[in-house]
Amino acid sequence: MGIRERMSGNEAVAHAIKQVNPDVMAAFPITPSTEIPQMVSTFIANGEIDTEFIPVESEHSSMSATMGACAAGARAITATSSCGLAFMWEVLYVAASDRLPVVMAVVNRALTGPININCDHSDSMGARDSGWLQIYAETNQEAYDNYIQSFRIAEHPDVRLPMMVCQDGFITSHAVMNIELIEDEKVKNFVGTYNPENYLLNADMPMAIGPYANSPFYMETKMNQRIAMKNAKKVILEVAKEFEKISGRKYGLFEEYKMDDAEYAIVIMGSAAGTTKDAVDALRAEGIKAGMIKIRVFRPFPGEELAAALSKVKAVAILDRAESFSGQGGPVGSELKAALMDAGVSAKAVNYFYGLGGRDYTVGDAEKVYRNLIDMTENGKKLEQFKYIGLRK
Amino acid sequence: MSQPTDVLEINEKSPYYDITPGNQIYGGGGAKKFNTGEWRTETPVIDWDKCTHCLLCTPCCPDSCIPVKDGKREDFDYDHCKGCGICSKVCSFGAITMKEGI
Numbered sequence: 001m002g003i004r005e006r007m008s009g010n011e012a013v014a015h016a017i018k019q020v021n022p023d024v025m026a027a028f029p030i031t032p033s034t035e036i037p038q039m040v041s042t043f044i045a046n047g048e049i050d051t052e053f054i055p056v057e058s059e060h061s062s063m064s065a066t067m068g069a070c071a072a073g074a075r076a077i078t079a080t081s082s083c084g085l086a087f088m089w090e091v092l093y094v095a096a097s098d099r100l101p102v103v104m105a106v107v108n109r110a111l112t113g114p115i116n117i118n119c120d121h122s123d124s125m126g127a128r129d130s131g132w133l134q135i136y137a138e139t140n141q142e143a144y145d146n147y148i149q150s151f152r153i154a155e156h157p158d159v160r161l162p163m164m165v166c167q168d169g170f171i172t173s174h175a176v177m178n179i180e181l182i183e184d185e186k187v188k189n190f191v192g193t194y195n196p197e198n199y200l201l202n203a204d205m206p207m208a209i210g211p212y213a214n215s216p217f218y219m220e221t222k223m224n225q226r227i228a229m230k231n232a233k234k235v236i237l238e239v240a241k242e243f244e245k246i247s248g249r250k251y252g253l254f255e256e257y258k259m260d261d262a263e264y265a266i267v268i269m270g271s272a273a274g275t276t277k278d279a280v281d282a283l284r285a286e287g288i289k290a291g292m293i294k295i296r297v298f299r300p301f302p303g304e305e306l307a308a309a310l311s312k313v314k315a316v317a318i319l320d321r322a323e324s325f326s327g328q329g330g331p332v333g334s335e336l337k338a339a340l341m342d343a344g345v346s347a348k349a350v351n352y353f354y355g356l357g358g359r360d361y362t363v364g365d366a367e368k369v370y371r372n373l374i375d376m377t378e379n380g381k382k383l384e385q386f387k388y389i390g391l392r393k
Numbered sequence: 394m395s396q397p398t399d400v401l402e403i404n405e406k407s408p409y410y411d412i413t414p415g416n417q418i419y420g421g422g423g424a425k426k427f428n429t430g431e432w433r434t435e436t437p438v439i440d441w442d443k444c445t446h447c448l449l450c451t452p453c454c455p456d457s458c459i460p461v462k463d464g465k466r467e468d469f470d471y472d473h474c475k476g477c478g479i480c481s482k483v484c485s486f487g488a489i490t491m492k493e494g495i
Contacts, residue, residue, distance in 0.1 A: 099415030
């Protein structure tokens with residue numbers, strides 16, 4: 001049986017790090033992820049773990065040190081948020097193309113500007129094309145569970161890609177909730193030790209990492225990254241199955257909530273899924289067939305699987321917590337709409353924005369989205385795209 | 394542990410599936426197989442009448458292009474010399490001059 005506790009999302013991730021006891025953590029503090037390296041430092045100071053902590057002068061350095069340690073053969077981690085993630089930009093792409101399975105806890109926070117410390121997904125969404133795996137959590141429990149699973153996914157020989165384990169800043173990272181922890185030994189056995197086939201500190205086989213790859217090699221390198229990303233889908237599901245055996249908790253590429261007979265759906269990611277579930281329950285009580293899909297894995301994007309799950313709905317609202325200013329919607333909206341079109345799904349699909357910079361998204365807001373879908377489908381209301389939910393006007 | 398990579402087998406005709414993950418190259422010394430000296434824009438030339446074989450130039454060469462045999466230096470390894478000119482600067486006897494071109 002697991003251990004009943006109550007803790008914040010940051011505490012949950014720090015606890016998972018303590019259980020994994022990685023070789024190296026290089027980090028620079030930034031709200032709202034600061035607590036993670038702070039707590040890990042405390043574990044190290046107390047002699048509870050023997051992780052080598054590298055205090056660096058910036059996030060560019062923390063990502064560089066993390067990927068350097070990983071290349072050397074260490075299980076290496078870091079944590080960041082917002083502008084810290086943006087400052088890592090250059091190195092994110094290097095870690096991915098060098099196929100270094102570093103794990104990074106991302107506590108999502110709006111990118112400046114205007115300067116803002118609250119949750120949205122603009123930080124990790126900005127890094128969506130960097131070649132990193134991305135997984136998102138609704139609750140502290142999911143942040144903890146995803147974090148434990150991430151090492152097995154990132155380090156799998158068919159994958160070997162870096163991974164961001166994301167949770168919503170303050171909403172999940174700082175709010176204290178009940179949680180069921182897994183016993184230390186079970187976590188250690190599940191995660192295992194990191195034994196890379198090749199690493200820089202192996203004197204028996206010197207190696208080069210990150211050689212120059214100009215036009216004759218660049219596209220082939222990207223193709224290999226794409227294949228690894230595609231392989232990750234299967235590995236994520238396999239790891240989830242094994243995780244269920246030690247935890248009793250089921251995970252997939254996304255979670256479907258009352259989708260079996262749903263006519264109207266919201267697709268959303270992160271903590272706001274909980275709010276949306278309450279709206280689904282309220283509408284179901286009125287006899288409205290509402291359902292919800294919460295995307296857990298955003299990279300690789302489960303486009304075909306989502307399209308299949310949405311193939312029978314009348315209308316779907318895809319909710320983005322990051323603006324992209326394309327005029328064609330946010331990252332989740334544009335990718336999912338493209339997937340729906342490719343799969344020939346004819347449901348009406350709208351893409352709205354919510355919660356930017358930490359703006360509240362309430363059960364009432366979610367209910368309005370569903371009623372709007374009904375109006376567009378049943379009552380001839382004109383389809384309106386790209387609305388900001390909760391915008392003052 | 395992987396086998397040493399045969400860097401000559403990975404070339405501009407290799408399909409993507411023959412390229413190692415992350416383009417990693419296993420086993421050292423791969424650069425020996427390539428004529429990297431073609432990058433050079435200046436070329437060191439030794440005047441054997443002035444050279445005293447003090448051997449200060451050899452350890453200063455960042456590309457190990459000044460071979461030594463039986464206590465005496467030999468001519469430059471022009472296949473790998475990049476023409477940086479450090480050997481010319483450190484030579485106390487003015488025995489190494491940099492000529493323009495390859």
